[in-house]
Structure formats: structure tokens, C-alpha cells
Amino acid sequence: MTHRIGYFVGSLAKDSINRTLARALVALAPDTLTFTEIPIGDLPLYSPDFDEDFPPAGRALKEAIEACDGILFVSPEYNRSIPGALKNAIDWGSRPWGTNSFARKPTGIIGASPGRVGTAVMQSSMRSVLSFLDAPQLNSPEAYVMYDPEVYGPDGEVRDEETAQFLRHYIEEYAAFVERVLAANAPGHIGDPNPVASH
Ligand code: FNR
Numbered sequence: 232m233t234h235r236i237g238y239f240v241g242s243l244a245k246d247s248i249n250r251t252l253a254r255a256l257v258a259l260a261p262d263t264l265t266f267t268e269i270p271i272g273d274l275p276l277y278s279p280d281f282d283e284d285f286p287p288a289g290r291a292l293k294e295a296i297e298a299c300d301g302i303l304f305v306s307p308e309y310n311r312s313i314p315g316a317l318k319n320a321i322d323w324g325s326r327p328w329g330t331n332s333f334a335r336k337p338t339g340i341i342g343a344s345p346g347r348v349g350t351a352v353m354q355s356s357m358r359s360v361l362s363f364l365d366a367p368q369l370n371s372p373e374a375y376v377m378y379d380p381e382v383y384g385p386d387g388e389v390r391d392e393e394t395a396q397f398l399r400h401y402i403e404e405y406a407a408f409v410e411r412v413l414a415a416n417a418p419g420h421i422g423d424p425n426p427v428a429s430h
Contacts, residue, residue: 233262234409237269237299241306241317241342241353248378251385252343253305258387259399261406269295269302271320282327289323296324296332301409302366306342308353313360325364333364337412339405341374349375369408374401 238257240250257266274288275281281289296302306317313321324332340357342350354375361368374397382391389395415421 233265234300234406234413235298236264236266236301236303236409237295238266238303238305239269239271239317239320241271241304241314243272243316247307248343248345248380248383249305249307251383252341252376252378253303254385254387255383255389255395255398256303256305256341256402259389259395260402264301264402264406264409266303267295267299269299269320271316274316274320274323277319277322277326279326285327292320292323293330293332296336299336300413301337301339301405302333303339303341303405304357306340306350306353306357308342308344308348308350311352313353313356318360321360321364331364333361333366335412335416336366337369337409338366339369339401339408341376341401343376343378345378347377349377351375367408367412369405372401372404374398 238253240247240253242249253268260266269292271292274292275286277289304317307314309315321333338361340354340361342353344350354373358368382394383389389398
């Protein structure tokens with residue numbers, strides 16, 4: 232059985248190292264997962280004034296999230312936090328109130344930086360946001376990638392075997408986590424989001 236994973240790249244840069252990392256993860260992932268990027272670059276800045284009549288870009292984003300079995304965030308850290316474009320997209324997906332598209336979606340967070348601290352502080356901020364949004368998160372392994380341009384090719388190839396093993400382990404653990412959350416959310420199970428309708 233395959234599961235559809237939507238991934239967000241938290242960078243708008245055309246040569247984003249995080250998009251390169253995302254391509255590597257897609258290439259290393261088990262074939263039980265299929266991947267689609269959920270684009271964030273054309274979203275206006277979210278305002279609650281949109282809630283009454285959500286614009287097409289906001290609706291498309293929510294539909295893209297809801298069509299996926301799991302969500303993966305591959306993001307840089309900006310000023311020790313979540314890049315504004317990614318946070319804006321998450322805010323869009325969380326609203327209008329009562330229609331949070333992230334609820335109960337299995338999520339993973341990973342990021343690359345040229346710096347030694349990786350993206351640890353951004354990831355910690357993301358955990359707080361996703362907890363509020365009731366999105367289960369892969370807790371372990373954590374992955375704070377210090378990006379080495381020599382290691383990654385443009386089409387997802389990873390030229391260093393130790394790095395490839397680390398990333399393969401991460402995405403395999405994420406695949407197993409998606410399975411566990413989906414099993415728990417299945418009709419009749421303890422995490423069934425709609426228990427009345429399913430009995
Ligand atoms: C950065 N960068 C950065 N790096 C980091 O490790 N911690 C940080 O807090 C920041 N802050 C930061 C703020 C802003 C506004 C920019 C533009 C950059 C550096 C960042 O990791 C580097 O530019 C990466 O290449 C960004 O990832 P993408 O866009 O290439 O995927």
C-alpha cells in the first residue's frame with residue numbers, strides 16, 4: 232500500500248539547499264511513499280479577513296494538504312525560527328477556525344543549513360506550532376543537516392554513503408511513523424477522527 236506525502240520546502244530561493252535535500256529524501260524513500268511538493272510561493276499574506284470567503288490559493292493549499300496521508304516539512308531556519316513564507320502557509324492551512332487541515336496528519340520536520348547548529352531552533356519552533364495544530368510528529372530520529380554542497384547532486388543523488396544512510400534511515404522511520412498514525416486514525420480505532428459516523 233502506498234501513502235501520499237505532501238512536502239513543504241520552507242524556502243523561496245531558486246537554488247534552495249532545502250529543495251535539494253527534499254529531492255534527496257524523495258530519492259532515498261521506500262517505494263511505499265509517493266511525494267508531491269505543496270507550493271507556498273504564491274500565497275498572499277494570511278489575514279482572518281479572508282475566512283468568510285477563502286480565496287482560490289488558500290483553498291488549493293488546504294485541498295493539497297487534505298489529499299495527502301502525511302506531511303513533511305523541509306525547511307531552512309531564518310533568524311533562529313520558522314521562515315515567514317512557511318509560517319504563512321501553515322497559518323493558511325490551519326484556518327478558517329474549525330477546518331484545520333493539519334489535524335491528525337503524521338508530520339516530519341527536517342532542515343538543512345550551512346551552519347553547525349543546523350536548523351535545530353526552527354525545528355523546535357515547528358514542534359510547538361504542529362502540537363497546537365494537533366499534528367502528530369516523528370520524534371526520533373531528529374535530523375539537523377549541515378549542508379555540504381559537495382555531497383548533494385541536483386537530482387537527488389547523495390554522494391557520501393554515510394549521509395545517504397542517515398537520510399535513508401530518517402525517511403524509513405518517517406514511513407513507519409506514517410503507517411502507525413494512519414492505523415491509529417483508521418475507522419473504529421482509538422484515533423478515529425469521526426467515531427460517530429464510522430460506527
Ligand atoms: C539565514 N540563515 C540561517 N542559518 C541558520 O542556520 N540559522 C539561522 O537562524 C539563519 N538565519 C537566516 C536568516 C535569513 C533571512 C536568511 C536569508 C538566511 C542561512 C540559511 O541557512 C542559508 O541561507 C540557507 O541556504 C537557507 O536555505 P535555502 O533557502 O537555501 O533552502
